[in-house]
Amino acid sequence: xxxxxxxxxxxxxxxxxxxxxxxxxxxxxxxxxxxxxxxxxxxxxxxxxxxxxxxxxxxxxxxxxxxxxxxxxxxxxxxxxxxxxxxxxxxxxxxxxxxxxxxxxxxxxxxxxxxxxxxxxxxxxxxxxxxxxxxxxxxxxxxxxxxxxxxxxxxxxxxxxxxxxxxxxxxxxxxxxxxxxxxxxxxxxxxxxxxxxxxxxxxxxxxxxxxxxxxxxxxxxxxxxxxxxxxxxxxxxxxxxxxxxxxxxxxxxxxxxxxxxxxxxxxxxxxxxxxxxxxxxxxxxxxxxxxxxxxxxxxxxxxxxxxxxxxxxxxxxxxxxxxxxxxxxxxxxxxxxxxxxxxxxxxxxxxxxxxxxxxxxxxxxxxxxxxxxxxxxxxxxxxxxxxxxxxxxxxxxxxxxxxxxxxxxxxxxxxxxxxxxxxxxxxxxxxxxxxxxxxxxxxxxxxxxxxxxxxxxxxxxxxxxxxxxxxxxxxxxxxxxxxxxxxxxxxxxxxxxxxxxxxxxxxxxxxxxxxxxxxxxxxxxxxxxxxxxxxxxxxxxxxxxxxxxxxxxxxxxxxxxxxxxxxxxxxxxxxxxxxxxxxxxxxxxxxxxxxxx
Amino acid sequence: xxxxxxxxxxxxxxxxxxxxxxxxxxxxxxxxxxxxxxxxxxxxxxxxxxxxxxxxxxxxxxxxxxxxxxxxxxxxxxxxxxxxxxxxxxxxxxxxxxxxxxxxxxxxxxxxxxxxxxxxxxxxxxxxxxx
Numbered sequence: 245x246x247x248x249x250x251x252x253x254x255x256x257x258x259x260x261x262x263x264x265x266x267x268x269x270x271x272x273x274x275x276x277x278x279x280x281x282x283x284x285x286x287x288x289x290x291x292x293x294x295x296x297x298x299x300x301x302x303x304x305x306x307x308x309x310x311x312x313x314x315x316x317x318x319x320x321x322x323x324x325x326x327x328x329x330x331x332x333x334x335x336x337x338x339x340x341x342x343x344x345x346x347x348x349x350x351x352x353x354x355x356x357x358x359x360x361x362x363x364x365x366x367x368x369x370x371x372x373x374x375x376x377x378x379x380x381x382x383x384x385x386x387x388x389x390x391x392x393x394x395x396x397x398x399x400x401x402x403x404x405x406x407x408x409x410x411x412x413x414x415x416x417x418x419x420x421x422x423x424x425x426x427x428x429x430x431x432x433x434x435x436x437x438x439x440x441x442x443x444x445x446x447x448x449x450x451x452x453x454x455x456x457x458x459x460x461x462x463x464x465x466x467x468x469x470x471x472x473x474x475x476x477x478x479x480x481x482x483x484x485x486x487x488x489x490x491x492x493x494x495x496x497x498x499x500x501x502x503x504x505x506x507x508x509x510x511x512x513x514x515x516x517x518x519x520x521x522x523x524x525x526x527x528x529x530x531x532x533x534x535x536x537x538x539x540x541x542x543x544x545x546x547x548x549x550x551x552x553x554x555x556x557x558x559x560x561x562x563x564x565x566x567x568x569x570x571x572x573x574x575x576x577x578x579x580x581x582x583x584x585x586x587x588x589x590x591x592x593x594x595x596x597x598x599x600x601x602x603x604x605x606x607x608x609x610x611x612x613x614x615x616x617x618x619x620x621x622x623x624x625x626x627x628x629x630x631x632x633x634x635x636x637x638x639x640x641x642x643x644x645x646x647x648x649x650x651x652x653x654x655x656x657x658x659x660x661x662x663x664x665x666x667x668x669x670x671x672x673x674x675x676x677x678x679x680x681x682x683x684x685x686x687x688x689x690x691x692x693x694x695x696x697x698x699x700x701x702x703x704x705x706x707x708x709x710x711x712x713x714x715x716x717x718x719x720x721x722x723x724x725x726x727x728x729x730x731x732x733x734x735x736x737x738x739x740x741x742x743x744x745x746x747x748x749x750x751x752x753x754x755x756x757x758x759x760x761x762x763x764x765x766x767x768x769x770x771x772x773x774x775x776x777x778x779x780x781x782x783x784x785x786x787x788x789x790x791x792x793x794x795x796x797x798x799x800x801x802x803x804x805x806x807x808x809x810x811x812x813x814x815x816x817x818x819x820x821x822x823x824x825x826x827x828x829x830x831x832x833x834x835x836x837x838x839x840x841x
Numbered sequence: 842x843x844x845x846x847x848x849x850x851x852x853x854x855x856x857x858x859x860x861x862x863x864x865x866x867x868x869x870x871x872x873x874x875x876x877x878x879x880x881x882x883x884x885x886x887x888x889x890x891x892x893x894x895x896x897x898x899x900x901x902x903x904x905x906x907x908x909x910x911x912x913x914x915x916x917x918x919x920x921x922x923x924x925x926x927x928x929x930x931x932x933x934x935x936x937x938x939x940x941x942x943x944x945x946x947x948x949x950x951x952x953x954x955x956x957x958x959x960x961x962x963x964x965x966x967x968x969x970x971x972x
Contacts, residue, residue, distance in 0.1 A: 249862055249898060249910070306868035306913040330912035369865060379851065380858035388848045502844035511845045791845040 250327065252276075255301040255810055257292030257454055258486050264316055265300035271319030272302070285327060291455015293368035294609035295355055297339060303350065304369070310350035311336040332351075334823070335443035341605055341627050346459040354624055355606050360522065360587065362595045363411075363448075363571040364611045367455030368762070372490050376780075384503055386577035387462050389468075391509045396426060396470040406581035407593030412438055412529070412566030413644065413670045414746070415592075415659040415748070418573075421563060424553035425471040428561035433473035435464050436557065436564045437783050438534060439480035439487070442494065442526040443541060443642030444493040444675035444693060446515075448597040449567035452482070452608050453487035456571065456720045457494035461517060463570035465504065466577065468515040471563050476517035478617075479534050481524045491519065497666045526643070526697035531556075531564040545697045545745035568597055568670070580725060592658035602639075602676040603630045615656040618648065632676040634779040637761070641670030644750030645698075646757025647683065668750070682779035682798040683762040684769055690754040698747065705748030708739040712755060717764070721782040722773040729766055734758060781825040785841050790815050792837035799829035845927040867909045875901075875953055878926040882915035889941070890923040896942050900949055908953075910965070918963050927952060936963040 254260075254269040269289055293301045298312035302322065311322065311331055318336060325331045329671040337346035337749045338353060347353055350676060362368075371376040378384070390399050404419030425433060437460060441449040453460060480488055495517055498504040502717050506514045520538045528543040535557050539544035556562025572594060578586045585593045592614040598621065599609055600810045605627030618638060622628070629635050639645040646667035648655075659669050666812075677686065691713045701815045715732055736752035736759075743749045759766060768774045775783040788808075791813050795813040807823040810816030818829070818838075830838045847853050859866075867874060879885070879894040894910060901908045918924045921938025927948065931954040936947055938961050952959045 248861070248864065249894070254866075305865050306871065306909040308868050308871065316972045328881075329883075329914060330879075331914040369869075374856065377862065379855050380862040382849055382855070384845075385855070388851050391850050499843075509848060509851075689932060 248284060250285045251305045252285060252287045253290045253303040253305065253368065254287065255293050255299060257451055259296040260299035260301060263300050267316040268300050268314050268319060270303065271316050272323065275319050279323060279328060281327060283440035288371045290369060291367040291372045292609055294364065294449040296609065297318065297607040308349045308351060312338045336610060354627065358616065358625055358671065359611055360595050360613050361524045361611045362446060362575050363452060363568050363597050366459065367451060372455050372457055373493050375458060375494065375501060382578055383458055384462055387465050388509055388823045389577055390466050390469055391511050391513055399466065400426060401472045402581045403576060406576045406584040408576065408584065409592065409598065409659060410566055411568035415669060418569055420665035421553060422467060422470050425487055425561045428554050430560050432560050433471055434560060435467045435471065435473045435564040436478040436558045437464055437478040438529065438531065438564050438566050439478055440522045440529045441671060442529050443671050443673040445675050446599045446600040446671045447674055448599055448609060448644060449579055449647055450484050450487050452567050452571050454490050455684035457491045458498065459571045459574055461494055461498050461565055461800050463573035464517060465515045467563055467565065471557055474514050477538060478513060479519060479520045479522055479538055482521040483524050488519065499773055500805055516518040521836050522699050527699045527747050530747060534564065534690055534799040535562065535658055544701045547744065565581060589656060591657045591660055596672055598672045598674045600626050603633065603678040605630055614658045617652040617656055629676065630679050633680065635810060636679050636681055637683065638679065639675040639678045641668035643674045643693050643754055644746065645670045646753045647686065647761060649761045666760055680777055680779065682775050682777040683758045683765050684716060684720055686778050687755045687758045688720060702744040702748060704742040705751060708735060711735060712752065719769045720780045723768040726770050728770060728777050784825050785820060786818050786823060786825065786830060787841065788816050788818055789837045794835055796833050796836065802828050802832045804828065848942065867907065871909050871931050875906060876906060876928040877910045878913040879910065880916045880922065880924045881912040884915065884919045885922045888922040893923050893940055893945055896945055900946065904949065908954060921963055929953060937961050938963045
């Protein structure tokens with residue numbers, strides 16, 4: 245075997261692949277070959293590093309050099325300069341956003357300093373398509389330990405003691421869920437991995453499956469052992485082709501090693517996993533709807549109880565766990581419950597992965613201990629707001645969550661605190677908004693999503709949300725009145741109280757939380773017919789300042805609808821009846837003569 | 842591919858793999874282990890830095906000393922190539938000049954293992970922007 249002195253880790257997550265990381269890897273391989281370094285330098289495709297903002301990422305170990313936004317044509321420079329001459333390629337290094345100083349070692353980047361990676365432990369570190377690399381990182385040792393040294397009940401007790409709660413959004417204690425299934429009596433039981441990640445802006449489950457599929461497979465087998473299930477199913481959305489492909493490869497390798505199949509580790513325990521594809525319906529993340537979809541029925545939720553742990557897939561007891569929940573299980577077994585429950589807050593243990601998106605400098609995937617504050621996440625790890633603008637709100641929990649303002653920035657993040665603050669953990673999407681975002685429009689955006697995704701089974705969700713949307717639409721068009729705000733609130737309450745499943749029960753959250761936190765903004769829309777953020781197009785009016793206009797005709801020439809009139813070298817006018825509020829004139833004017841109101 | 846039938850099989854495979862993997866693990870834990878930088882610019886390579894680097898890696902591995910050996914650019918001591926900078930955890934980095942295999946072995950034996958100083962230390966004649 246070649247004795248490598250250096251490894252080049254190239255990110256192979258979906259984000260980096262979209263910006264040609266495969267070409268980067270191929271070019272690096274070719275350059276390494278060309279300079280006869282194949283025996284010394286290993287080029288490895290890994291999962292997501294989390295720093296998606298600056299992808300594609302190439303990391304050189306052992307010196308931990310972190311190259312960002314690497315283009316395929318940079319490959320020869322990296323090989324020539326770094327590998328052969330030992331000089332770091334400065335222009336590819338990450339630059340500290342404030343001091344502009346290049347940072348070569350990823351350990352010195354604020355982005356990584358505060359992170360604790362448990363679920364993401366192998367993402368960006370191992371090759372997800374090589375089971376050996378997973379095994380080198382203690383992979384399948386937890387399964388071996390469970391099968392060899394522990395009874396199913398002992399494993400369940402360990403998970404219970406770790407305090408882990410479901411990472412998919414509900415926060416139900418994982419150990420308890422397993423225990424209920426283990427106590428249900430049936431000839432066949434199932435383990436289901438819920439990989440139907442549907443929140444807008446959330447991509448942690450995809451990244452785990454792309455970067456470390458074996459951790460999920462191992463955890464499913466452990467769950468199978470605890471609950472006496474022999475069949476595992478992964479319900480994954482068909483829109484995740486790379487995750488599906490890596491998962492398939494991983495399952496195949498695990499079977500070849502005998503880590504899936506009959507008599508695992510020479511014991512009487514047998515377990516195998518197959519995949520089920522979802523068509524990307526948000527409601528199918530709800531466990532009963534997910535199970536119906538897997539059975540070939542319509543993806544509609546049904547009333548609980550009975551819970552899936554008692555009667556789930558094909559009427560048999562079924563444990564449904566989210567990807568991120570499963571990915572942490574091997575660590576809990578290997579390092580012990582005490583390691584896990586020493587991290588986090590009183591009622592939320594361990595770490596949580598968040599997908600940072602929106603108007604934030606470091607868009608990406610992060611994992612922090614429960615109890616980290618929003619301020620640390622947004623300003624330290626996330627690098628603050630884009631373009632130096634002012635922070636306005638952060639949306640957590642996707643369409644079921646709410647918007648949190650400045651006053652919540654120092655709240656430690658955990659399940660209970662977020663609910664008390666009027667939002668929720670959800671699957672971990674975090675969308676950051678700045679002063680240019682109109683909160684009424686944001687609420688409307690989420691409602692539009694829920695409207696699309698409502699399965700239509702129960703009336704409050706199907707019709708109630710439609711009415712909510714209509715009221716919001718009216719308000720953003722400047723046609724609302726103050727009574728609408730009262731109606732909004734009472735309708736929200738009814739939908740929350742009477743909907744069948746989690747989707748309907750939480751769909752009014754974005755409206756309620758914005759009503760609570762940004763009531764002034766709603767008032768401005770209905771009272772003064774004004775949008776303070778200038779985002780609601782119907783409420784915006786562009787006017788030309790007579791004193792400043794020089795009659796250069798630039799706006800006249802650029803207006804796409806011919807709403808501007810005026811002779812050369814004389815003042816121009818905007819006809820607001822024709823204007824479509826595209827803002828082109830405002831951007832083009834060189835004399836600051838156009839104002840928005 | 843052999844099936845993994847017992848815990849022993851898994852352990853064996855893991856140990857075999859961990860050797861290949863040590864490089865990445867060490868990179869993750871660099872502050873706590875010995876770090877050696879080998880100056881590998883044109884002058885360094887011409888005076889045999891590449892062989893010294895290979896020698897250091899093999900020797901440290903044989904003696905089971907956890908270390909990260911990386912290459913770096915010209916340190917500016919071209920008169921004394923090959924040069925290496927050795928950082929023992931908790932100590933200031935020290936640069937050794939004119940390192941041949943014999944001296945490399947001596948540095949490992951005396952400085953890294955027994956903490957005795959060895960002849961041929963080059964004075965640090967500049968500061969970097971880091972400190």
